[in-house]
Amino acid sequence: KQEVTQIPAALSVPEGENLVLNCSFTDSAIYNLQWFRQDPGKGLTSLLLIQSSQREQTSGRLNASLDKSSGRSTLYIAASQPGDSATYLCAVESNQAGTALIFGKGTTLSVSS
Amino acid sequence: GAGVSQSPSNKVTEKGKDVELRCDPISGHTALYWYRQSLGQGLEFLIYFQGNSAPDKSGLPSDRFSAERTGGSVSTLTIQRTQQEDSAVYLCASSSLLGEQFFGPGTRLTVL
Numbered sequence: 001k002q003e004v005t006q007i008p009a010a011l012s013v014p015e016g017e018n019l020v021l022n023c024s025f026t027d028s029a030i031y032n033l034q035w036f037r038q039d040p041g042k043g044l045t046s047l048l049l050i051q052s053s054q055r056e057q058t059s060g061r062l063n064a065s066l067d068k069s070s071g072r073s074t075l076y077i078a079a080s081q082p083g084d085s086a087t088y089l090c091a092v093e094s095n096q097a098g099t100a101l102i103f104g105k106g107t108t109l110s111v112s113s
Numbered sequence: 114g115a116g117v118s119q120s121p122s123n124k125v126t127e128k129g130k131d132v133e134l135r136c137d138p139i140s141g142h143t144a145l146y147w148y149r150q151s152l153g154q155g156l157e158f159l160i161y162f163q164g165n166s167a168p169d170k171s172g173l174p175s176d177r178f179s180a181e182r183t184g185g186s187v188s189t190l191t192i193q194r195t196q197q198e199d200s201a202v203y204l205c206a207s208s209s210l211l212g213e214q215f216f217g218p219g220t221r222l223t224v225l
Contacts, residue, residue, distance in 0.1 A: 100158035
């Protein structure tokens with residue numbers, strides 16, 4: 001059974017710092033991995049999708065990497081801003097398209113000005 | 114609309130009542146998913162629809178939960194005889210064949 005773990009559960013940093021959020025999964029037979037952002041009381045916003053054949057994806061100040069064989073992904077946030085404060089969720093889709101996502105419990109990020 | 118929409122945004126009901134939650138997916142998306150997010154818990158999968166195929170109901174927690182998707186578009190999640198442990202945020206997502214899932218804002222259900 002696929003399990004997704006995110007470390008740390010919470011992180012506080014001053015504005016301007018670069019930071020890394022970690023995600024690990026137990027079954028390497030994944031179709032893709034998706035990073036989401038969730039603001040309090042809101043739904044999920046998709047940040048980056050990495051297909052199993054890819055090693056990384058970039059969007060603005062965000063870079064997500066995937067090491068499928070070791071069951072790990074990282075989300076790198078450059079030059080953090082207070083507006084980045086949110087919960088970041090990692091989710092994997094099993095080895096075929098169109099199946100349910102298995103989520104980690106998230107990392108809650110607080111960026112202070 | 115451009116994104117996934119859900120209604121109502123908030124629902125307060127009494128224990129034992131039935132509730133219906135609605136999801137409008139992104140136009141053209143063939144797959145539709147329901148998830149539940151409980152306080153202190155992660156997001157858990159409930160049910161998945163793909164085109165005209167039989168839905169994957171493997172995540173439904175009990176037979177009080179059911180869902181249907183009419184015309185391959187709008188979906189309704191029904192919870193019968195609600196219990197306090199059903200209180201949660203119910204999230205709907207849709208995706209195209211490429212697999213990236215897009216989520217709606219959710220329905221916050223409170224069972225008194």
